[in-house]
Amino acid sequence: MYFVKIRESMMIAHSLKSPFFGPAQNVHGATFVVDVTFKTTNLDEHNVVIDIGLAHKIVKDILAKLDYQNLDDLDVFKGKLTTTEFIARYIYDEISLMMKNDFKGKINVSIKENPNAWAGFEED
Template sequence: MYSVNVRDHFMIAHSFTGEAFGPAQRLHGATYVVDATFRRRELDADGVVVDIALAGAQLGAVLAGMNYQNLDDHPDFEGRNTTTEFLAREIHQRLADAIQRGKLGPSASGIDALCVTLHESHVAWASFEGPL
């Protein structure tokens, strides 16, 4: 399996509901480093997994809708705990949708899987990976 990774970051504020979250139930901030790893079994006709420039631009576009936002007030996340795991899946879904709409170029339809990893810090991160 071949893979290509692009990286970006975004900053948010949010709080969590539930005793399991302890002090994180209060409003707090997070800066996430985001890795999007595109995988495919065979390279496209140009010998690449995906156009890196288009992949990076789409990751940036997805993150722009959340960057500098209080996710507690974001209509897409109403009533949800926007945990690192939840956000990894959300970004995965938004990138998968961009691939289906052709935003990463026509050969991106050959991508077999996508993994999105959110690095919360140098010691903690979460990922969501799934087929496309």
């Protein structure tokens, strides 16, 4: 399996309105390091997994909608618990939609929310 991994980051604020989350129920900020891995069994006609420039552009465009935002204020997340796992799935879905004509392999989104914890999403 071939793969290409790119990394971008974003700064967000949010709250997780459930007693399950203890103090994270309050508004707090996070700097998310977002790794996106593109995997395929075959290289394309240019012997690459994906155009890295295109991958960076698409991921940057998606993250730009969230960067420096309070996720609680965005209509797309109204009434949702914006956990790291949930945001990883959101980013995955947006990438999949934007790349449906440019990439046919598997995509993995991993978000590092602090030096000791990551969460992510990958379709089966």
